[in-house]
Amino acid sequence: MSKTTVISIAVAPDTVDLQQSSPLYAAQPAAGFPSPGDDLVEQSLNIHDLLVDNPTSTFFVRVSGDSMEGARIFADDVLVVDRAVQARAGMIVVAAVYGELVVKRLQQTKTGLALCSEQVGYEPILIDDTEGCFIWGVVTGSARVF
């Protein structure tokens, strides 16, 4: 609802035709103390900024299965995968294993680098066959909608 402010002005009757004057003063005049934050214009938070460091090399994938629940990765989670990050032992990675994309933790074992699950009852997958297995990207975050 618009507020009407009545402002009385003294005018010489012969200079202004009051019948035809436009309602110039009908609107609320901007007055009072200006907001002190007006010069600090900030955007509202965008979840993308929190999850994605390198937009051009970051892809999203969806999880199926339960073998990474120990790393708090659950079925239907969206994983943030950054291909520009160099994979190292200890990181959670997306790897291509004989044509299938899987998410596992990359770990150094006595026999070499292996893809390990975070759930009992899953055998580690040794990455010794460079033809069939390669690291696709490094998981840098996850998102879950309840």
Add this chain to the structure above:
Amino acid sequence: MIPKVVLYGGWSPAVRGYFDSYKLGTILDMSQATQIALLDCNNFFVSCERLFRPDLMGKPVVVLSSNDGCVVARSQEVKDIGIGMSVPYFQIKDIVKQHDVQIFSGHLALYRDVSRRVFETLRAQVDQVEQYSVDEAFFVVPQGVDSEVFVAQVKQRVESSVGIPVSIGVGFSKTQAKCASVQAKKTNGLHVLTADSWSHLCQTLDVGSVWGVGRSLSAVFATHGIRTVADLCAVPSRQIEMLFGVVGKRLQAELQGVMCDSVNQKRALQKSLMSTRSFASNTNDSAVLADAVAYHARHIAADLRAMRAGATTMRVMLRASPYGDFLLRGGSKEVVFVCPTSDTFALIAVAEAAIVDLYEQGVPYQKVGVSVHGIVPLNSTPATLFPDTKPDMSGLLRTLDTINAKAGSELITVGSRLQTTTWQARSDMRSPAYTTRWSDIATVST
């Protein structure tokens, strides 16, 4: 009368020729010259399809044009089988079955997104980049770096960050870079030309394989005894200019390592756009034709708006079935706009009027298409005294574009007579929109 070209042997007359015309003798010291690189994605559409499908590595993969008509991209395995480019799909159906070739319908949203990632990764590493097509870009190799090491690093970074294999060729001009990239594809994906290696390669390089030399030009070259690049370089530049004009002279100079066409970072606008599609089956239904032509006009208008550009001419094409007696019964109609426009309403109105004009009762039509030409940026168009298109609808249309982009399809559209798209051939073998739609992202198992 074409003057006869006297051919000199060897390298020195070419050098003499280009001293004469360019007075740029110092450039002969190639170590100081600017090096131009061409980055080219290998079998780009196929590589995009493989990005989230590692099971397709090493398997034959073909990508078809948007109406599943022709082959537009082939994996190396498919090239080895002997399937050609642009071959109609129905012709290769048997070979496809025999070799278990994986077929995909072209998925432009995916390819565009991956392409953007490739070139943004490149731009993060070099300053001067000119994107030349959806899968190629020229860039200037920075001064004072070891070019072999530098381009190897660029290649490695693009391949690991985006996951698309690329080849890089380096020369002293765009034309040389293009030749080098062809060589790169034959080896490990990198080829850096030196003055020595180039003069060696020249001797065997067919002039017809050079960028910008078509079949007809190479035929003319052949009549003058010019078969290899070395032959062309050896002709005195003044004679080349007499025979082939400034275009020939520039081509020769570029091949000699003199940069005539510099790396232009400003993205030039496309000169024309085209949207065309065959009907699922021939039709003479004028409502179907109107609906189809409106579909093409809408898509072109949206593309123009995305480019912030307008078109000055529009051509509507109607093609009849080549069988029976109808081959010559189609036609096309061109309309010129006084003001360049990207207004969907204006384009549809013109397109539908053109179809009404072209339509003949009883002719089985096979295909309809719309193309626009004379594309200019809208912010630089002069004001017109008597505009022929409606006042600015950009606010409404921009809102429409935003909603449709979010929906991933034409959720809201300008009304047309039919509300179905049954006339469209379907793209049945399209891959998921892995990078542009949340419902389509790839699944990884744990």
